[in-house]
Amino acid sequence: MSEVKAVPISDGVFKIDGRYHTLNLVPGRSVYGEDLLQLDDVEYRHWDPNRSKLGAFLVKEGGLPFKYDSEVLYLGAGDGTTVSHLSDILTDGKIYAVEVAKNPYRNLLQLSKRRKNIFPIMADARRTQDYRDLINEVDIVYQDIAQRDQVEIFIKNLDFLKLDNHGLIAVKSRSMEVSTPPKKIYQKVMKKLEDRNYQVMMQVDISRWQKDHAVLVVEK
Ligand SMILES: C[S@@+](CC[C@H](N)C(=O)[O-])C[C@H]1O[C@@H](n2cnc3c(N)ncnc32)[C@H](O)[C@@H]1O
DSSP, rough: OOOEEEEETTTTTTETTTEEEEEEETTOOSSOOOEEEEEETEEEEEEOOOTOOOHHHHHHOOOOOOTOOOOOEEEEEEHHHHHHHHHHTTTEEHHHHHHHHHHHHHHHHHHHHHHEEEEEEOOHHHHHHHHEEEOOOOOEEOOOSSSTTHHHHHHGGGEEEEEEEEEEEEEEHHHHOOOOHHHHHHHHHHHHHHHHHEEEEEEEEEETSTTTTEEEEEOO
8 A cells, every 4th residue: 555645845735645735734623624634743734626716726737836934915815715725834924815795804804813824904905005004015916806807906906016026816707707708808817917017927727626717827
């Protein structure tokens, strides 16, 4: 029988038995019902690509650009499903987690009590002036907001990104135009970003796990 091993992939991310995991910062606790796995006295959390667009990006690309000490602006944090995995990774970093809706924000707030690298901010990501004074310049901007104006929201928030760094946007094509094929929408998004002088480095189709979604990576 072959021995099960945790293979390091990128900072804080491990592949075990063909599936991606993060090291559980709060051992014994599962955040969204994900599997916990004990290996050599260390607890890992399965990162489910069907529940997290960033998790799907990880499976597709085989790695992530986040470092142990990255500072991240996360827009559309929801209940904190994906934020919790970033919290596992960024042991010396910070996540500024912006969420506009009351119910998910309440869960995010609870999560941040156990995970000290999460800084929840209740705000509309269109109104950057409401949180400008609360956050530093960041190493990565990640957005998962299914709104018609999702690209405009992203561009506004790229102001917080340090120069020569990366922003990732999970684009939900159906939120922008229901009848246009997703590929056409992604092209339009790319054009909007390039018109603002953001270079699109990658376009990653994650529709196998997240219907009508792609993740675009831009450089500032
Ligand atoms: C797809 S869900 C987020 C899931 C989460 N990113 C995850 O992977 O765990 C999108 C979230 O964006 C939030 N949202 C929508 N419009 C927003 C806005 N203008 N500003 C901030 N959050 C917004 C919604 O309330 C919702 O919780």
